[in-house]
Amino acid sequence: MAKSSADDDELRRACAAAMDGTKQDIVLSIRVAKSRGIWGKSGKLGRGHMAKPRVLAISKKVEGQRTLAFLRVLKYSSGGVLEPAKLYKLKHLSKVEVVTNDPSGCTFLLGFDTLRSQSVAPPQWTMRNVDDRNRLLICILNVCKDVSGRLPKVVGIDVVEMALWIKENTPATSKQKSILQDGPVTTAVAERDMKVTVERELVSQAEEEDMEALLGTYVLGIGEAEAFSERLKRELQALEAANVHSILENEPLIDEVLQGLESATNCVEDMDEWLGVxxxxxxxxxxxxxxxxxxxxxxxxxxxxxxxxxxxxxxLLESLRIPSEYATCLTGGSFDEARMVQNIEACEWLANALRSLEVPQLDRSYSNMRSVREKRADLEKLRNNFVKRASEFLRNYFSSLVDFMISDKSYFSQRGQLKRPDHADLRYKCRTYARLLQHLKNLDKNCLGPLRKAYCSSLNLLLRREAREFANELRASTKASRNPTVWLDGSTGSNQSANSADTSIVSEAYAKMLTIFIPLLVDESSFFAHFMCFEVPDGNKIAPTDDDNDDDLGIMDIDENDKAGKKSADLQALNESLHDLLDGIQEDFYAVVDWAYKIDPLRCISMHGITERYISGQKADAAGFVRILLDDLETRISTQFSRFVDEACHQIERNDRNVRQVGVLSYIPRFATLATRMEHYIQGQSRNLVDQAYTKFVNIMFVTLDKIAQGDPKNADILLLENYAAFQNSLFELANVVPSLAKAYRQASKSYEEACARFISAIVYYQFERLFQFALKIEDLMYTITPEEIPFQLGLSKMDLRKVVKSSLSGVDKSIITMYKRLQKNLTSDEMLPSLWDKCKREFLEKYENFAQLIAKIYPNEPIPAVAQMREITASI
Structure with missing residues (x-):
């Protein structure tokens, strides 16, 4: 058998060095393998869970009168030196379990009650053999017994097998004890300790001795069973006879007991009768x-x-009583500003009183009482009377405020002075009755309709008067010279000095009109929505605006139960009221637009951009009429500009067709001037408006140009190429920055190239008609017959060829000069002559080179001027 690691002195000393300073004595140290894998059927660790070498050391430490026992786990560092890894107290050891999936029985678990709460499974310890396993477990059990006085639960280990192993290995452990006397602490396991630990699980020593004495009394063989049975029967009969004899001897005592029982029974019966009574x-x-x-x-x-x-x-009586101070306010009190606090308190009391007589607040059994019904009728009568008085007062109040402002001319714009409308004082006075309106709504929601109409009717007069006076003075104070509306008419001559007049003051006047009145209308809409208790979201201002005065009423101050941003069912009613409030004011905006159009139609572009900026910044749900007004203004501006575009297109189509048109048509350069100015006027998002106008202008111009060219077929190509060239030259810079004009530029360039190709081909063909006609006949015959047969065709013989070459190419330099003069004669602009002459020479050389190739193929021995010679002649001219 190989030597166990528990007997390794070097391992013990390494463990002692790792535990230096802990004041603990090592009882046993042994090498193990740590793993968290799952044992498979093959008895090997599962894949991905490799075992790690560890050393388990059992140690003790004495503190006063108690002894502590520890289980230390030591691991090897990268340098091979043992270092502490884990420390467990053996008093917490609750279970020792041998893993049943390991067929070798060398793997076990140590369960500590301090680790139950952890989600990670406890590690598995694998020994080299069963002897090392048993040795370690016996040592742990003995230490637990000595230190804690208790043993952990043992699972998966046969106790009898363990006892047999202790008995077989006792000499070896005793020898180990004598060998390791020089160590710091003995690690041997005593035979007595092992025996006691295991046998305690079976029977105690005293029970074992009693059993041995009993069995020693009866030393029986197999054949003595019947004798033993007879003996036991005789003893049983003797015992029964002794019991009967004892009973007979005690008969007097039994009689006394029976008498005592009879007397007790009589007493019980008497007591039962008394208890019944x-x-x-x-x-x-x-x-x-x-x-x-x-x-x-x-x-x-x-x-x-x-x-x-x-x-x-x-x-109930308290709720039915009307306080005298509230009754006075509700029946005939004044609505002056000084009395509004008392009126508000009376309204609150009346609303609460009515609410307290309703079924949710009042018990249903009380609601049908006569006194309650009478009191409810009195309160409703009081409410109707108060609502009627308050409504009549407010209608008269709104009318008087507006009449006072209209009668004072200093509120409006005057000659030489533009007056910004100021409604701060009006709103301040109205705000005094805001809470009253809120309570009137709570008392009677139907009373607000007439009040809203009265407020809208009165304020509409003021707003329309302010807009009319402001618009009239704005137009009167704006001095701008008119630009002619005839922009593209050729009959007006070339003088365009009138077009250069600066009319920016016109669009500035329109912008000022919007800047002053759009925020005012939005604020009035928002104020009206809050003041008249519409349950709509708060109105936002329209941008851009330089007036940040926020005169909105705080609805939260009037009724704290309202929630900001809540969508309301009466939004449609609000829009109808706003229409009554602001209707008619749009006419003054239309008048400014029409006035600006008459001065300079192109200012519609600037006004359209200004209007779009206001529309894009408008977000107020409470300003629906203002949004509609801006949309109508945008539509009117677009309509006016479309009217200008239609008139200009009509001017283009109205060119005099009875007069022969030569050179560049007048509307071509005029369109470039118009486009330049239109680009200068673009503001905001009015790009689409201008691009649509460009598209319409270009289509009309090109269609009109084609119609004029068709009226003079002889000079059609000259007219086309000159006008398309002029269009490109005049719009070159704008086409680089305006995509819609770039598209028109490409269209004109394509048409120019086509007209130029036709014109150059006609010039060349006219001068050398016989030569190129001869080449054309050859090309036509090459589709039907072989090249060798062509010289034998009628009109294509070698003699015919010589005649054609002599008549066309003798004095070819003079013919080319004649072609140049013809080109120069047909053009009205000398600027185009160099480029067209270069194209003309290239066209002639290409056609002659094609002619020379045909001659070399059909008439190989016939001499004609070389292509290089022709290049020199044309280059010299």
Whole structure:
């Protein structure tokens, strides 16, 4: 047998060095393998759970009169030196379990009660053999017995097998004890300790001795069973006879006992009779007591009910009583500002009183009482009277406030002075009655309809007067010269000095109109929604605005039960009221738009951009009419601009077709000027408006140009290429930055190339018609016959070729000069001549090179001027 690691002195010394400073004595140290894997059927650790070498050391430490025992786990560092890893107290050891999945029986678990709460499974310890396992476990059990006085639960170990192992290995352990005397602490396991530990699980020493004495009394063989049985029967009969004899000897005592029992029975019967009598009397007494208690309970309940009834009646009477101070305010009090606090308190009391007489607040049994019905009718009459008086006062109050402001001319714009409308004082005075309106709504929701109409009717007069005076003065104070609306008409001549007039003051006036009145209308809408108790979200201001005065009423101050941002069912009613409040004011905005259009139609672009900025910044749900107003203004501006575009397109189509059109048409450069100015006017998001106008202009211009060209087929290509070239030259810079014009530029470039190709081909073909006509005939015949047969065709003989070459190419330099002069004669602009002449020479050389290739293939021996010679001639001209 190999030497166990428990007997390794070097291992003990290494463990002592690792535990240096702990003042603990080592009882046993042994090598083990630690793993957390699952044992499979093969008895090996599962894949991915490799065992790690560890050393288990059992140690003791004496502290005063008690001894502590520890189980230390030591691991090897990277340098092979033992170092502490874990420390367990053996007093917490609750279970020792041998893993049944390990067929070798060398793997076990140590369960500590301090580790039960942990989610990680306890480690498994694997020994080299069963002897090492038994040796370690016996040592742990003995230490637990000596230190703690108790043993942990042992699972998976046969106790008898363990006892046999102790008996077989006792000499070896005793020898080990003598060998290790020089160590710090003995690690041998005594035979006595091992025997006691294991046998205690079976029978005690005293029981064992009694059993041996009993068995020693009866030394029997197999054949003596019948004799033993007979002996036991005889002894049983003797015992029974002795018992009968003892009973007979005690007969006098039995008689005395029987007499005592008889007398006791008589006493019990007498007592039973007495108890029956007492029970009857007690039952009658209990009935009397119950009757008395029932009467007392009824009287007590009646007293409590009477008291509660009095309290309820007092509360009811208190709720039915109208305080004199509130009755005075509700029936005939004044609505002056100084009396509003008393009026508000009276409204609150009246609302609470009415609410207290309703079924949820008042018990249903009280609601049908005559006094309650009469009091409810009185309160409703009082409420109707108060609501009527308050509504009439508020209608007159709104009308008087507006009439006072309208009668004072200093509130409005005057000649030479634009006046910004100021409603701060008006709102301040209205705000005094905001809480009154809220309470009127709570008392009678139907009363708000006439009040809202009265407020809208009065304030509408003020707003329309302010807008009309402001718009009139705005137009009167704006001095701007008119620009002609005839932008693309060729009959107006080339003078465009009028178009350069600065009309930015017109769009600035329109922007000022919006800046002043749009925030005002939004604020008025929001104030009206809050003041007149509409349950709608708070209105937001429209951007851009330079007036940050927030005159909104705090609805939360009027009724704290309202929630900000709550969607309301009466939003439609609010929009209808806002229409009554602001209707008619749009006419003054329309007048400014029409006035600006008459001065400069292109200012519609600037006004459209300004309007779009206001629309994009408008978010107020309470300003529905303002949003509609802005949309209508945008539509009107777009309509006016479309009218201008239609008139300009009509001017383009109205060109005089009876007069022969030559050179660049007048509307081509005029469109470039118009586009430049339109780009200068673009603001905000009005890009789409301008791009649509560009598209319409370009389509009309190109269609009109094609119609004019069709009227003069002889000079059609010249007219087209000159106008398309002029279009490209005039819009080159704008096309680089405007995508819609870039598309038109590409369209014009394509049309220019097509017209140019047709015109150049016609010039070249006119000058060398016979030469290229001869080449065309050859190309047509090459589709049907072989090249060798062509010289024998009619009109294509070698003689015919020589005649054509002589007539077309003799004096070719003069012919090319003639072609240049013809090109120069047809063009109206000398700027295009160099580029077109270069194209003309390239066209001629390409056609001649094709002709030379045909001749070399069909008439190989016929001499014609070389292509290089032609290049030199054309280059010299």
């Amino acid at each position: 007492f029970n009857l009397k007690l039952r009658h007494m209990r009935e009397d007591i119950e009757s008395i208690e029932i009467r007392n309970n009824k009287l007590e309940m009646q007293s409590v009910n009477n008291k509660s009834l009095i309290e309820e009646l007092e509360k």
